[in-house]
Amino acid sequence: MDGNKENVNPNAMSVDQAAKLLSSAARRQIPASQIADDIAAGAPSNTDGTVNVLHYAAWLLQEMQRGD
Incomplete structure (x- = not known):
C-alpha cells in the first residue's frame, strides 16, 4: 500500500x-x-x-425528491 495515501473513514470524513x-x-x-x-x-x-x-448522500436524495 502506498504510504502517501490518506486513510479515510466514510463514516467520519471531514467536509x-x-x-x-x-x-x-x-x-x-x-x-x-x-x-x-x-x-x-x-x-x-x-x-x-x-x-x-452515506447519510449525507441519503439526505441529498431526499432533498432532491422534495423539490423547490
Missing part, C-alpha cells in the same frame, strides 16, 4: 475529504462550502463536525 470524494464520484467539482452550507441547512453531520457520506 474537505467528503468534497474530494464526492467530486471524484460525480466527476465534477463539489466545493467543501456546498457541503458546509448543506450541513447548516440541516444535512446530517456527526457531533464532531465530520460527515457520514
Whole structure:
C-alpha cells in the first residue's frame, strides 16, 4: 500500500475529504462550502463536525425528491 495515501473513514470524513470524494464520484467539482452550507441547512453531520457520506448522500436524495 502506498504510504502517501490518506486513510479515510466514510463514516467520519471531514467536509474537505467528503468534497474530494464526492467530486471524484460525480466527476465534477463539489466545493467543501456546498457541503458546509448543506450541513447548516440541516444535512446530517456527526457531533464532531465530520460527515457520514452515506447519510449525507441519503439526505441529498431526499432533498432532491422534495423539490423547490
